[in-house]
């Protein structure tokens with residue numbers, strides 16, 4: 118029964134559609150002219166056959182233009198909504214329509230994980246309306262019918278878009294430097310874009326993690342390992358709370374948006390140096406059993422605090438000890454001053470914090486930081502208890518080590534001393 122009623126309405130609408138309803142004001146030149154749809158039926162499924170049609174119209178004067186579709190129940194689906202248009206001079210306006218309109222929901226339908234911003238019309242017969250309103254409020258419209266068949270209406274759903282942790286500190290200090298973004302995409306041939314939107318409109322794109330993500334364009338779980346660009350040396354977005362957008366667009370042009378929030382704190386590329394590349398050595402010649410001492414200054418020249426760990430400045434190592442034997446093992450992301458001598462068996466065996474308690478600040482978990490724009494004097498010593506290796510004299514030098522990250526060239530082999538150990 119429903120089908121018969123529908124068909125009847127289709128016939129009626131079809132008849133109406135052959136006549137352009139131009140409601141003109143008294144004596145005025147028509148505002149809206151020559152409205153045409155190149156097809157009265159499309160099958161929008163991205164198979165290349167009858168997927169799109171072309172809409173043309175002319176305007177004799179400036180107007181706000183709307184194009185929308187009415188289903189048999191009178192529900193309105195918007196394609197263009199009161200968009201300002203100048204008069205068309207030589208050429209008519211032309212726009213392609215592929216069945217996709219502003220987002221809408223079907224009766225009884227709700228989406229919790231995402232919003233539908235552009236959506237395919239369901240199969241059916243619609244009345245199309247092209248409507249122009251000039252600045253006096255005068256409105257003219259043209260109507261016709263359009264049949265949608267074989268429409269690809271499956272939505273490219275974005276499910277369970279999550280960001281964790283919700284607050285992170287992208288600064289390569291080894292603590293909450295990364296955020297994990299996950300989202301499940303349900304549809305094939307769909308492009309997925311994820312970005313943070315800045316207050317000034319800047320988009321900061323988040324690239325998928327190739328190790329754990331679905332094949333691009335295919336359904337599946339997409340995973341994003343976000344470091345805010347810091348690992349590649351780029352300054353991260355400014356500290357603050359961002360809305361993270363995940364946007365999916367399928368082959369027929371449907372568009373889905375999911376959002377989450379992410380807060381950046383203490384973001385920045387750590388920049389620290391041995392000030393002036395200068396090390397003050399106590400001597401170039403040390404009797405066996407005596408101590409070589411050094412003094413240098415570490416400068417945090419960046420915008421983010423740099424993390425450090427013990428032992429504190431002033432610590433004196435025996436030459437056969439190293440940071441691990443003192444219980445101060447490597448921690449990823451920590452900066453420490455190191456001393457290395459050519460005969461040493463491990464890289465920079467003797468290491469010290471980049472400052473003492475007078476300059477370092479401690480966070481709630483007990484991590485120590487040298488604040489931005491701060492200098493700290495670091496001293497230390499190595500007591501040579503034996504002469505290992507063949508070289509004597511040997512070169513010794515200082516370095517500033519970003520543990521498990523890098524020793525930048527400028528912070529490696531700083532200010533070498535040619536050291537002789539005096540054996541009795």
Ligand SMILES: [Ca+2]
Nearest residue numbers: 160162166167
């Ligand atoms: Ca088609």
Ligand SMILES: [Ca+2]
Nearest residue numbers: 286292293294
């Ligand atoms: Ca961090």
